[in-house]
Amino acid sequence: MINIRIIICDDHTLFRNGLASLLRDQPGIYVIGEAVDGKDLIKKYEDLNPDVILVDISMPGLSGTDAVKELKLKHPNLKALFLTMLKGDQYIYFTLKVGGLGLVNKSIERGELVFAINEVSRGRKYFGSQYDEEKINGILKKYEHKPINIEPNINDEITDIEDKILLLISDGLTSVEIGEEMNLSKKTIDSHRMKIMRKFELPNSSSLIRFAMKYTESKSK
Numbered sequence: 001m002i003n004i005r006i007i008i009c010d011d012h013t014l015f016r017n018g019l020a021s022l023l024r025d026q027p028g029i030y031v032i033g034e035a036v037d038g039k040d041l042i043k044k045y046e047d048l049n050p051d052v053i054l055v056d057i058s059m060p061g062l063s064g065t066d067a068v069k070e071l072k073l074k075h076p077n078l079k080a081l082f083l084t085m086l087k088g089d090q091y092i093y094f095t096l097k098v099g100g101l102g103l104v105n106k107s108i109e110r111g112e113l114v115f116a117i118n119e120v121s122r123g124r125k126y127f128g129s130q131y132d133e134e135k136i137n138g139i140l141k142k143y144e145h146k147p148i149n150i151e152p153n154i155n156d157e158i159t160d161i162e163d164k165i166l167l168l169i170s171d172g173l174t175s176v177e178i179g180e181e182m183n184l185s186k187k188t189i190d191s192h193r194m195k196i197m198r199k200f201e202l203p204n205s206s207s208l209i210r211f212a213m214k215y216t217e218s219k220s221k
Helices: 015-023 040-048 064-074 089-097 110-121 133-143 160-170 175-182 186-199 204-219
Strands: 005-007 029-035 054-055 080-084 103-105
Touching: 005 015, 005 040, 005 064, 005 110, 015 110, 015 204, 040 054, 040 064, 040 110, 040 204, 054 064, 054 110, 064 080, 080 110, 080 160, 089 133, 103 110, 160 175, 160 186, 175 186, 186 204
Parallel strands: 005 029, 005 054, 054 080, 080 103
Antiparallel strands: none
16 A cells, blocks of 8 residues: 555635545545645645645635646646536546646545545546546547636536525525525425535535535635
């Protein structure tokens, strides 16, 4: 078993601390630092020289992708595994173009996350079990003439009504209370909650609440 030293970078403190705690229980994986944004990540990387960085793809200030692009200029062998709440082949293309080796959803199971970290530490790409080398190459070919010049943004995929619901979820309101606030039925609110969960691959209500809190926090910065 190889030892893998990692830095976790995410602007959401609860998520970052929870992930660090989870990974510290894994044999061979050592969390040697945490960073709150891209600027902090660059400093921590220079100070600690980790084997892998586990970094949010989109954060206020200097984003994870911008930090990786900057670091890659000086450290071409840097190995980055991106975290996201977004989905779609365009984000895989974006990850590869900025120099990342992998992209996983924040709702990923612990066992798969550990596997992804091990793959990236060996210099291998990982975007989920359904993405083999042939499929990844197909994505690169598909988007090579459609350059993505803007960083993926959660806000781009959220409708006005979903925005309102997420803000109210982050305030701790139930579906009944949200319905009363928006003059909609509980059934309608529950339907929108399910659509948000499917869109961002959130496995349960707890994940939805964490997502809503992070979304609200990102809007306030």
